[in-house]
Amino acid sequence: MELQTQLKQLADKIHQLKDKIETEESTKHAFVLPFINLLGYDTFNPTEVVPEYTADLGIKKGEKVDYAIVQNGEPIMIIECKNWKENLSVHGSQLFRYFHVSKTRFALLTNGIQYQFFTDLDEQNKMDEKPFLEFDVATLKDSAVNEIAKFHKSNFDINKILDNASSLKYIKEIRKQIDSEIEKPSNEFVRLFTSKVYNGRLTEKVMEEFTELVQKAFGQLIGEKINERLHFALNKEVIIQEKDQIEEAEANRLNTTEEELEAYRIVVAILRRKLSTSRIVYRDTQSYFGILLDDNNRKPLCRLHLNGGKKYIGLFNDNKVENRQSIETIDDIYNYENELLETVGLYEVE
Incomplete structure (x- = not known):
């Protein structure tokens, strides 16, 4: 942004x-x-x-x-x-x-x-x-x-x-109130949770004991939530890195065709009105020819499927879900000019 x-x-x-x-x-x-x-x-x-x-x-x-x-x-x-x-x-x-x-x-x-x-x-x-x-x-x-x-x-x-x-x-x-209660629980806050788990009379001694227990419980809960988020984020990054490594290894075994390169140049010609050409990068894989923003796998601009019996262009919606459209020749890419330019907008506002 x-x-x-x-x-x-x-x-x-x-x-x-x-x-x-x-x-x-x-x-x-x-x-x-x-x-x-x-x-x-x-x-x-x-x-x-x-x-x-x-x-x-x-x-x-x-x-x-x-x-x-x-x-x-x-x-x-x-x-x-x-x-x-x-x-x-x-x-x-x-x-x-x-x-x-x-x-x-x-x-x-x-x-x-x-x-x-x-x-x-x-x-x-x-x-x-x-x-x-x-x-x-x-x-x-x-x-x-x-x-x-x-x-x-x-x-x-x-x-x-x-x-x-x-x-x-x-x-x-x-x-502010939540933070204050977690730092130093009030009697009302302690009573709210104690009454749900303790059936006896809430004497002064019981309240003192449960004040400490409530504070510890919230501290543990927050710590566990933070650890869960960190664990999820780290695992997600590892998966992305592994995927990038697999795709890179695949790319080394690929033979990019002249038709794919010509299709890439058509996409560049469309998108250069909104982007510097240096930001439009292709990556060839075994299953498709991908065109990315800033060479970032998480910013796909489109995918081209040109090596099978039928040709397709894969376009992306707000949720980055690919929607394939059939094309007869690579010149048909020009028919999807508006969709390609709209895809750029998804990333330029991030």
Whole structure:
């Protein structure tokens, strides 16, 4: 995913530069503006990204928020920036006041490393006390990247983000509660599980004993789940490597025909409108002639079956399941131009 790569590059830049950044202004230019830019907004266009956006507070005039992202003349998000060394938790009240007098539904508080996105889920036109999305660019998870992508200029949809923000807010709070209970189980939590397995009276002594047992049980369960996932991932990788080795050994025994190479050139001619030709690679096997993206077995573009009594082109759907289509000659590959170009789209958004 392009956005994920850009965020990783920004994180690397921050790591290299932060010790040389001393002021809030430097933080804005080195860290925050690049983030706004990778969301697809032109930071050099003052009608799209407005610096020092006026947010007058009643009789107090001339109050300004650091940036506002504007669409159709209206702010869709206001941004308050702090020095990268500052703790964001002490600055929410300032943004709260700006939000109240603006027409935006989203506010961002950031020090260029930590980002907190707010909206007004609890009471309209009144910024929530807690952010619905919070992340650190240095330790981004895939789930956070997916949420950041919703704020990209090409994806921005207020209603969709608001609908999702509500779920994000409660999931985040529920996760905190679960984590707290696992770390230090409350009496209610212990009682819930103890009452299902213990028939005696829940005296203070029994509760103390089961508090430790519940904590151990959850710790063991989580450890086992992690080990299962790791075991599955390792086994899956071993299977893929073995399959690659088998196919490589088969390739050494193959005689790739001129017809297969000509068919490959036709596929390249179609796909080069979306891909660099260097990324379109073929692998011949005993049973088919495969064409891959980036020489990656997990990114098949199509398969050609040309050496049997009948000829087929194998196309792939969203689940990477092959669907064979009969062709009379390799020139018929041109009839599947749209399908081939759609297959590229499956991988370019990963």
